[in-house]
Amino acid sequence: MPRRFDQARPFFTLGLVLLVWLILPGVLKRFARLSFYELKAPVDLAASYVGDLQDFWSQKTRTNNELIVAARDLAAVNASYEFRMRDDARLRTEISRLEELLRLPSYGEFRSEPARVVRRDFNAWWQRIIVRKGSNHGILVGSPVVYSGGLAGRVVEVHATTSVVELISSPGLRLAAVFDGDDRPVSFQGGVNPPLRPAQGVLEFVPLDLFATSAAPRSLVTSGLGGIFPPGLIVGQVVQLEPSTDGLFKTGRVLIDERLGRITEVTVLVPIDPSVVNAPGEAAP
Amino acid sequence: MPVPRTNERSGTLIESHRGYDPRLWVFYGFVILLLGALASGLFYQQLLRTGIHLERETVQSQRRVVIPGPRGNLYDRDGRLLVGNRARFAVTLHLDELRTEFRHEFLRIRRNYREADDQNIPSAPELERIARISVVEGYLGRINRILGTQFQVNTETLERHYRQQRILPYLLLDDLQPAHYARLLEQLPVTSPLQLYTSSLRDYPHTSLAAHTLGYVAADDDVEVDETLPGSELRTFKMRGTVGRQGLEAALDPRLQGQSGGAIYRVNPAGYRLLPPLEQRRPVQGADVVTSLDLDLQLAAERTMTEMGLAGAAVALDVATGEVLVLASKPDYDLNSFTPRLTTAVNADIQARGAWMNRATQGLYPPGSTFKVLTSIAGLRSGHLHPDSSVECTGTYPVGGRVFVCNNHRDRGTITFPMALEKSCNTFFYDFGLKTGIDSLAAEARRFGLDRPTGIELPYEATRMFVPDPAWKLARRNESWFSGDTANVSIGQGDLALTPLQMACFIASFARNETLTHPTLLHDPDRPRQHSPATDLPLAGRAAMLAGMEAVTTTGTGRILQTDRFRVPGLRIAGKTGTAQKRTPAGTLNFAWFIGFAPIENPRIAIAIMMEGDTPGEDTGGGRYAAPVAGAIFKAWAAKTGRFTPPPPAAPSP
Numbered sequence: 001m002p003r004r005f006d007q008a009r010p011f012f013t014l015g016l017v018l019l020v021w022l023i024l025p026g027v028l029k030r031f032a033r034l035s036f037y038e039l040k041a042p043v044d045l046a047a048s049y050v051g052d053l054q055d056f057w058s059q060k061t062r063t064n065n066e067l068i069v070a071a072r073d074l075a076a077v078n079a080s081y082e083f084r085m086r087d088d089a090r091l092r093t094e095i096s097r098l099e100e101l102l103r104l105p106s107y108g109e110f111r112s113e114p115a116r117v118v119r120r121d122f123n124a125w126w127q128r129i130i131v132r133k134g135s136n137h138g139i140l141v142g143s144p145v146v147y148s149g150g151l152a153g154r155v156v157e158v159h160a161t162t163s164v165v166e167l168i169s170s171p172g173l174r175l176a177a178v179f180d181g182d183d184r185p186v187s188f189q190g191g192v193n194p195p196l197r198p199a200q201g202v203l204e205f206v207p208l209d210l211f212a213t214s215a216a217p218r219s220l221v222t223s224g225l226g227g228i229f230p231p232g233l234i235v236g237q238v239v240q241l242e243p244s245t246d247g248l249f250k251t252g253r254v255l256i257d258e259r260l261g262r263i264t265e266v267t268v269l270v271p272i273d274p275s276v277v278n279a280p281g282e283a284a285p
Numbered sequence: 286m287p288v289p290r291t292n293e294r295s296g297t298l299i300e301s302h303r304g305y306d307p308r309l310w311v312f313y314g315f316v317i318l319l320l321g322a323l324a325s326g327l328f329y330q331q332l333l334r335t336g337i338h339l340e341r342e343t344v345q346s347q348r349r350v351v352i353p354g355p356r357g358n359l360y361d362r363d364g365r366l367l368v369g370n371r372a373r374f375a376v377t378l379h380l381d382e383l384r385t386e387f388r389h390e391f392l393r394i395r396r397n398y399r400e401a402d403d404q405n406i407p408s409a410p411e412l413e414r415i416a417r418i419s420v421v422e423g424y425l426g427r428i429n430r431i432l433g434t435q436f437q438v439n440t441e442t443l444e445r446h447y448r449q450q451r452i453l454p455y456l457l458l459d460d461l462q463p464a465h466y467a468r469l470l471e472q473l474p475v476t477s478p479l480q481l482y483t484s485s486l487r488d489y490p491h492t493s494l495a496a497h498t499l500g501y502v503a504a505d506d507d508v509e510v511d512e513t514l515p516g517s518e519l520r521t522f523k524m525r526g527t528v529g530r531q532g533l534e535a536a537l538d539p540r541l542q543g544q545s546g547g548a549i550y551r552v553n554p555a556g557y558r559l560l561p562p563l564e565q566r567r568p569v570q571g572a573d574v575v576t577s578l579d580l581d582l583q584l585a586a587e588r589t590m591t592e593m594g595l596a597g598a599a600v601a602l603d604v605a606t607g608e609v610l611v612l613a614s615k616p617d618y619d620l621n622s623f624t625p626r627l628t629t630a631v632n633a634d635i636q637a638r639g640a641w642m643n644r645a646t647q648g649l650y651p652p653g654s655t656f657k658v659l660t661s662i663a664g665l666r667s668g669h670l671h672p673d674s675s676v677e678c679t680g681t682y683p684v685g686g687r688v689f690v691c692n693n694h695r696d697r698g699t700i701t702f703p704m705a706l707e708k709s710c711n712t713f714f715y716d717f718g719l720k721t722g723i724d725s726l727a728a729e730a731r732r733f734g735l736d737r738p739t740g741i742e743l744p745y746e747a748t749r750m751f752v753p754d755p756a757w758k759l760a761r762r763n764e765s766w767f768s769g770d771t772a773n774v775s776i777g778q779g780d781l782a783l784t785p786l787q788m789a790c791f792i793a794s795f796a797r798n799e800t801l802t803h804p805t806l807l808h809d810p811d812r813p814r815q816h817s818p819a820t821d822l823p824l825a826g827r828a829a830m831l832a833g834m835e836a837v838t839t840t841g842t843g844r845i846l847q848t849d850r851f852r853v854p855g856l857r858i859a860g861k862t863g864t865a866q867k868r869t870p871a872g873t874l875n876f877a878w879f880i881g882f883a884p885i886e887n888p889r890i891a892i893a894i895m896m897e898g899d900t901p902g903e904d905t906g907g908g909r910y911a912a913p914v915a916g917a918i919f920k921a922w923a924a925k926t927g928r929f930t931p932p933p934p935a936a937p938s939p
Contacts, residue, residue, distance in 0.1 A: 174475050176467035185467040189475065205372070205483065225464055226471025227431070244567075248355060248372045248485050 034159075041162050048118040048132060110144075110230065110269035113137055117264050118162060127170035127190065129153075131266055134161045142228060144269045149257030150234030151222060152266050165266065168235060169199030169256055176226035177203075177235050179210055180219035188220060188235055188254060199260055201236060203252035204244075212238040212252065220254055230269065340518070347563065348452050348552050349516040353508040353526030354543020355485035357571035359499060359533060361580040362608070362808040368499055368534070370570075371488035373625070374461040374481060376428060376469060377454035380447060382478040383420055390416035417447060424479055425457060431472045432465050452550060453522050454482060460625070487527060487534075489620035495583050496617040497643035498609075498743065498806065500532020504626060508545060515564055516549045532643075533806060536742045537574055544569040577608035577808040585921035586611045589914045590896070595905070597877075597896035598645035600789035601918050602804060604796045604888045605814040609741070609806050611892075611918055612786070614648075616640040646739075646746045649782035650895055653865030653907070654709045655878045656777025658795060658830070660718050661706065663729035665826035669720040672829035675701045678712040684772045689715055706833025707841035709862060711776050718775020719768060726774055727754040732818075733791050734801050735783055741804045750787060753780040777865060789893035792880040795820065796859075796888035798827065831885055834859035842908040843879060843915075851916030855929030857885040858919060862907030872901025879911035883919055884929065890922050 157164035224231025508526035529535035546568030601611035664670025705713035755766035773779030801817035860881025898905030
């Protein structure tokens with residue numbers, strides 16, 4: 001065989017593989033992709049666990065005094081949370097009573113599933129995260145995801161042991177929100193956010209009589225009207241509103257909590273009735 | 286003939302030609318000429334006609350979509366919204382993003398037919414149509430699942446849209462409820478061909494308030510394209526806009542119309558648009574207009590008119606500037622029923638109730654006894670009437686061969702000039718009207734502009750009003766003028782026909798002691814006081830008139846204004862009631878009138894009210910049916926204006 005052909009053999013093979021991939025049926029491609037993802041998932045999980053172990057050993061280097069102080073602080077925080085939980089339980093009972101009294105439809109029930117963040121998905125410009133829970137834990141596509149700063153996003157892919165969450169800072173996520181204290185739905189959509197910067201979102205269809213500035217921001221919360229997200233979850237702070245040129249509405253800018261950028265722990269709200277969530281991307285019949 | 290010869294190298298026979306045949310030069314020249322023609326043609330087409338080809342290519346491959354701008358808002362003089370826009374949420378489907386799905390569905394349906402060995406397989410165009418409907422139904426099914434509804438695809442509109450307006454989004458669902466909009470907002474993927482679309486719909490927060498004045502809009506499929514919008518040479522598709530059809534919406538349409546926006550798209554040979562657009566500009570809302578109307582006064586007038594249960598009109602003017610504070614006409618209609626479109630049933634209902642006409646500007650009515658104010662002015666100016674003039678009223682007054690009757694045929698005794706106004710004594714005005722003469726009466730009416738339209742901004746103002754005189758009667762009816770005609774005109778009867786708006790302008794002019802008032806529906810806080818020729822009334826004459834007109838509202842025919850409901854402490858009102866008769870095929874109908882202004886010492890508001898009697902022969906008096914409407918307006922106006930100093934108490938009698 002001529003030497004020149006031998007040299008070209010890797011390129012030839014690569015070209016052949018690409019050609020085969022191109023003509024492969026879509027079902028096989030999808031199967032291959034999913035298989036590869038599941039095959040790769042343990043590596044991500046292992047890396048995540050190793051990270052946790054690393055944190056553990058770094059904590060072990062702390063002195064006893066430091067740990068005692070931290071434990072004392074934690075106990076204080078726990079106490080305050082316990083108090084809040086009791087308060088929440090009381091308020092929840094009151095809300096249920098009022099809903100029953102007014103014959104209001106109750107919102108869908110959710111089951112909490114805490115999950116650790118494995119990593120950010122750089123394939124989606126860091127606007128997605130992968131969490132360490134999947135279909136094995138009953139996670140459903142479309143489930144809302146919350147964190148300490150409020151609403152984190154929505155589950156868009158579920159694998160056996162991991163799930164992909166689209167963050168609210170992603171332009172691919174849109175929801176019906178309301179201004180805190182108002183009941184008119186407005187459209188919130190993630191903005192085009194460069195990585196490593198505070199995330200922002202875009203508001204549309206805001207009634208003209210609502211106002212917000214960076215000096216007097218207004219809280220934006222989920223409306224509960226859209227059927228996916230329960231009401232009252234904090235989305236962000238509205239820092240700018242200006243009239244749109246059509247004169248019908250205002251458009252605005254929403255600052256999302258900075259903690260979303262370094263999110264490590266989330267809670268997936270899995271609906272007890274799976275029919276209340278709809279998989280995103282299911283628009284096609 | 287070429288000569289075959291043997292090739293020396295191969296030894297085979299080949300055909301050879303003798304070179305450099307001079308005749309070949311001709312051929313070469315011909316070829317060069319042809320090539321030159323081709324090259325020059327290429328040069329001409331590619332270099333010299335570049336612009337033309339580029340333009341043709343642009344026109345052929347680009348389309349312009351025009352989106353009308355929302356209309357401007359209308360406000361009352363205090364900045365309160367009278368007409369605005371409300372958002373209309375709709376779901377649209379971009380058919381051009383479904384090309385692949387249409388094709389796949391087409392192939393699937395065709396395969397099914399073939400597998401079923403069905404001999405009645407439809408033609409390819411029919412299959413394509415079925416595929417389109419099937420795909421769109423699938424998308425609508427998705428929406429139905431989200432909303433829990435059962436909407437269905439209108440196949441006719443879908444096909445029409447596909448054939449004619451493929452580049453525009455297809456309106457799948459219109460006028461969504463806020464709850465539905467919220468669900469779709471959250472559950473439709475951002476990248477779906479299904480998109481939430483917002484457009485503006487005219488909104489009238491006070492429904493039927495000032496319906497005839499504000500007017501309404503109708504759909505406009507041929508919206509005016511802003512000249513600065515690029516792509517005028519391109520094939521243009523226009524989204525539906527609105528155009529003013531009546532009232533201020535029509536009169537101020539050029540100001541209210543928004544600036545259209547739009548986008549230019551490149552399209553493929555099948556007419557599908559290619560994203561993103563080459564150029565895009567957002568529509569801009571039209572200019573807002575602050576009207577001179579006063580919401581509180583308009584509400585007060587219309588509420589009382591509704592209580593009266595009669596058709597009619599009410600006009601109130603700012604005496605100094607001529608700005609219209611109230612312009613109401615009953616019966617009316619809910620302006621919101623015109624958007625997005627007027628249904629046949631509503632149209633028939635408005636027609637049946639006779640609500641289309643703006644009675645304030647289009648209705649022509651005999652002014653009745655309110656015209657006695659003008660008769661007084663004419664008499665005073667002609668010198669036949671004096672402040673101390675009086676007449677012995679016996680209840681009847683013979684003119685020529687006819688006997689004219691006074692109000693209620695009552696014997697009133699001696700009637701002075703102020704009393705004549707207060708009691709609206711016909712006998713007094715027959716007498717002095719005849720003495721003044723028709724020429725003076727008609728000239729005075731013309732001097733006050735009662736023979737021509739007022740020129741208000743509203744469209745379709747009546748133009749056939751007239752003040753009769755002998756020349757008119759001769760020309761129109763070929764009849765002579767009789768004294769009876771003058772007597773009739775003296776009390777606002779006969780052939781006199783005026784609009785309530787004209788009477789409002791007349792009384793506003795009189796309040797300023799001038800002769801003309803130009804009404805306007807546009808508010809300008811810096812508008813200067815109107816000026817027109819003075820009435821030239823003797824001071825004593827005017828004082829007598831004012832005394833008589835004040836007495837009308839205190840002890841006379843308009844004394845209802847002193848009841849608890851309408852009385853404003855300290856506010857002195859000059860007024861005149863009237864009850865005009867008009868013969869109709871059904872019988873004689875009465876029209877109740879009231880004109881007046883206040884405060885007498887410094888006139889600021891002038892009012893004219895007319896209420897139509899609806900039963901022939903029924904006494905529909907101005908004091909009973911028209912004065913209350915004026916009273917409600919005066920009271921609402923006084924509540925906004927502030928307190929009035931009550932007149933000093935009468936000195937105790939010795």
